[in-house]
Amino acid sequence: MPLAGAPGVGAASYEPRAMEGTVLHRVVRENFETFRAEIAARTDGGGLPQFVEREFRDFLTCGVLSRGFARVRCEGCAFEHLVPFSCKRRGFCPSCGGRRMAELAAHLVDAVLPHVPVRQWVLTLPYRLRYLLAWNHQLCRAVLAVHVRAVLGFYRRRARRRGVPDGRGGAVTVIQRFGGGLQLNVHFHSLLLDGVFAEAADGTLEFDPADPPSEEDVARLLATIRRRVLRLLARRGLAVEDAPDGDPLAEESPALAGISSAAVQGRVALGPRAGARVIQIGREPDAPWVTSRGPCQAHLEGFDLHAAITVAADDRTALERLARYVLRPPVAQDRLALTPDGQVLLSLKADWADGTTHLLFEPIEFLEKLAALTPRPRINLVIYHGILAPHARARAQAVARGPVTSSTQQRPPVAKEPGADAPRQTPEPSRVSTPEAPPQESRPRGPEKPRDWAWADLMRRVFDLDVLACPRCGGRMSVIATIEAGEVMRMILGHLGLPTEPPKPLPARSPPGAHDLFPDSPA
Numbered sequence: 001m002p003l004a005g006a007p008g009v010g011a012a013s014y015e016p017r018a019m020e021g022t023v024l025h026r027v028v029r030e031n032f033e034t035f036r037a038e039i040a041a042r043t044d045g046g047g048l049p050q051f052v053e054r055e056f057r058d059f060l061t062c063g064v065l066s067r068g069f070a071r072v073r074c075e076g077c078a079f080e081h082l083v084p085f086s087c088k089r090r091g092f093c094p095s096c097g098g099r100r101m102a103e104l105a106a107h108l109v110d111a112v113l114p115h116v117p118v119r120q121w122v123l124t125l126p127y128r129l130r131y132l133l134a135w136n137h138q139l140c141r142a143v144l145a146v147h148v149r150a151v152l153g154f155y156r157r158r159a160r161r162r163g164v165p166d167g168r169g170g171a172v173t174v175i176q177r178f179g180g181g182l183q184l185n186v187h188f189h190s191l192l193l194d195g196v197f198a199e200a201a202d203g204t205l206e207f208d209p210a211d212p213p214s215e216e217d218v219a220r221l222l223a224t225i226r227r228r229v230l231r232l233l234a235r236r237g238l239a240v241e242d243a244p245d246g247d248p249l250a251e252e253s254p255a256l257a258g259i260s261s262a263a264v265q266g267r268v269a270l271g272p273r274a275g276a277r278v279i280q281i282g283r284e285p286d287a288p289w290v291t292s293r294g295p296c297q298a299h300l301e302g303f304d305l306h307a308a309i310t311v312a313a314d315d316r317t318a319l320e321r322l323a324r325y326v327l328r329p330p331v332a333q334d335r336l337a338l339t340p341d342g343q344v345l346l347s348l349k350a351d352w353a354d355g356t357t358h359l360l361f362e363p364i365e366f367l368e369k370l371a372a373l374t375p376r377p378r379i380n381l382v383i384y385h386g387i388l389a390p391h392a393r394a395r396a397q398a399v400a401r402g403p404v405t406s407s408t409q410q411r412p413p414v415a416k417e418p419g420a421d422a423p424r425q426t427p428e429p430s431r432v433s434t435p436e437a438p439p440q441e442s443r444p445r446g447p448e449k450p451r452d453w454a455w456a457d458l459m460r461r462v463f464d465l466d467v468l469a470c471p472r473c474g475g476r477m478s479v480i481a482t483i484e485a486g487e488v489m490r491m492i493l494g495h496l497g498l499p500t501e502p503p504k505p506l507p508a509r510s511p512p513g514a515h516d517l518f519p520d521s522p523a
Contacts, residue, residue, distance in 0.1 A: 019063040019095065020503060023336040027344055028370075031363040032056050033508035035371075038270050038364060039255045048371060049253050055091040055374045056367075061502040062087035062095055065493055068484040072468070076475030082492075083455075085484075091374035097329025102462045103453050104382065105323035108172060108191075109316055112388060114399050116207045117194035118319060120309040120326070121171075123147045123225065124187045126302025131264045132238060133186040134177065134372075135249045135256070137379045139236070144173060144188055146228045148385045151192060154221055155210055159196045164208045167196025170388035170398060175381045178330035180348055181278065181359050182369040184263035189326035190385075194310060197387055197398055205397045212296070213307055219298040222305040229303075256371070263372035271364050278365070281345075282357035327382075330373050 019025045040047045047053075061067040068085040086096050125133070125143070133140040152169045159167035171192040179185035195209035213221075233239060250257035262269035268276050296308040311319045335347045344366040346359040361369070375381065384390060387398045453461075456468045468477045483489050490500040 022333050023338055023344070024092075024094065024331060024333060025060065025503075026338070027363050027366060028056055028505070029060055029503055030506050031367055032060075032505040035270075035364050035367040037508040042258075042270070043255045046254055048255055051377050052091075052256065052371050052374050055089050056370075057505075058087040058089050059091075059093050060505065062089070062093055064502045065498060066489060066500055066502045068482070068489065070479050071481045071483065072477050073480045074470035074473060074475050074477045077470060077473040079470050079472045079477070083479075090377075092329065092331045092370045094329050094331050094333050097331075099458065101324050101327040101329060102458055104327055105320050106453065106458070106461060108323045109320045112172065112384075112399055113191065113319060113323075114193070114207070115313050115316075117209055117313050118191050118311045118322075119194040119307060120322060121147075121151055121190045121192055122187065122304075122306040123190070124185075124304040124306075127264050129229075129233075129302075130184065130186045131261055134184055134260055134264070135376065137376065139238075140175065140186065141383070142232060143229055144175065144383060146232055147188055147225055148173060148190060150221060150225045150228065151190065152386050154213075154217070155192070155196050158210055159198070159208055162208065164196060164198045167198050167208060168387045168392075168394070168398075169193055169196050170386035170392075171384075172388060173383045173385065174326040175383070176326070177375060177381075178373050180350070181266065181352075182263070182330065182346065182366075182373065183266050184260055184369075184372045191323070191326065193387075197394070199394070205394060209313075212310070215296060215298070218296050218305055218307055219300075222298040222300050222303055225305065226300055226303045259368040260372045263369055268362075268365050269368050271362055273362070273365070279360040280352075280354075280356040280358075281360060282351070283354045331370070 036047065036053070063084045063086060065082055065084045067087075069082045070085075071080060072083055073080040086099070087093055088096055090097075090100070129143070133143060148171055152171065155169040156167050159165075169192060171190050173188050173190040175186065176189055177184065177186055193207075195207055197205045197207050200206050247257060249260065259269040262275075266278050268274055268278060294306070294308060297304070297306045309322065311322055335349070337345045337347070339345055339360070342363065344361040344363060346361065348357055348359065351357050386392065387395055389395070392398075456466070459465050459467045469475075470477050483492065493500045
């Protein structure tokens with residue numbers, strides 16, 4: 001929101017996001033109270049967990065000036081505008097999820113993943129196991145540990161056959177909770193160093209790259225993972241094939257259990273279509289269920305392992321692009337649209353095997369999917385393993401980045417030109433060595449705290465956009481104040497003729513008749 005003057009003609013200017021005009025914001029604002037009322041009616045007043053309600057309410061204030069803002073002013077011509085604060089939630093907000101994606105991807109590329117080849121290993125799980133892992137984070141971490149240990153062991157065994165006896169691999173895993181159609185689909189995206197580090201005679205670490213895995217390797221590895229996961233579940237009394245004696249999630253929140261179960265299966269939990277499948281547009285009814293598998297991919301009784309995507313040691317741009325992909329938020333604004341009768345149309349990024357191109361939701365159906373995708377607070381969805389683990393021995397050597405200086409390693413600078421990278425030495429294709437840390441330096445054993453990127457630096461890195469360039473005179477702008485006090489905000493916004501209160505959900509509408517979401521006896 002400009003405060004003084006207008007941008008010059010032809011100047012490239014930054015316009016803060018306007019969340020209130022988006023399809024997502026409109027659907028949440030107009031239907032959230034109706035959604036709450038229907039949930040409460042079906043669960044004898046139980047309602048949604050507090051953290052899910054807060055996710056929706058805070059989202060409505062994301063990017064709204066009446067929540068708080070920063071004043072940004074040009075040092076030369078005094079041109080000024082306001083930049084609103086974000087909600088900083090972790091569920092489905094595209095803006096906050098996008099910033100978190102870009103910030104953490106930059107941290108992984110600049111300070112964690114060394115200049116060695118990286119391969120993505122994706123493990124997908126059976127439907128029943130997805131439901132168990134969605135709200136049991138301890139079990140989710142245990143299943144993830146089985147997966148990563150199996151893949152790291154695969155790399156160590158292959159290294160031993162090449163004459164590297166004590167190889168150590170490393171990985172970063174992102175626990176994704178969603179599928180392309182907003183299903184509740186807990187699965188693991190693991191970025192593994194495509195090879196192992198081994199200590200040389202002089203104490204330095206040398207990287208020994210691995211040969212690409214064959215399809216037979218991936219199939220055998222998947223069989224091992226499946227066998228170990230089923231053994232883990234059996235020890236805990238959780239058989240994937242059998243219905244459990246009790247459901248802890250249903251005891252804690254029947255509403256969340258109901259909508260989560262429906263979200264895993266791609267079905268509807270609320271409204272007149274409760275129990276039916278989500279409407280698929282473009283689907284061919286006679287399309288075959290079994291489809292061909294791609295290279296480096298195996299499928300076994302609901303378990304699926306994919307390892308076809310790799311990034312070369314010196315391709316940091318592709319590595320950051322892959323990191324952003326695995327860290328992306330579940331909802332993209334440009335894939336949502338409203339039909340004339342108020343339904344939500346979701347465009348799939350890629351056509352499904354049965355020909356489906358779009359999914360169609362009633363607003364209440366759409367909100368139930370968002371609620372199921374909201375993670376519990378204070379759980380970590382990015383996990384480090386092996387030599388990249390927080391307290392792994394020689395971690396500092398493994399993440400060292402060759403020719404860059406020690407001061408640059410501690411805080412990566414923003415490139416002077418948008419998109420420019422710091423000078424890097426291209427590693428040899430066969431071996432990559434990292435220098436031993438000088439004994440006189442104090443090197444932390446744990447990982448450095450992720451860089452707190454300045455808003456302007458992150459925008460420049462991701463969008464190649466200098467948001468602090470004055471659109472009127474081309475000078476430099478800077479933040480002169482952050483305004484959070486209610487009286488001050490209302491005074492400034494009132495003077496500018498802008499809304500002084502954040503938007504609130506519209507009152508609930510009377511829900512139509514529907515089937516019982518939580519019957520007393522199983523169907």
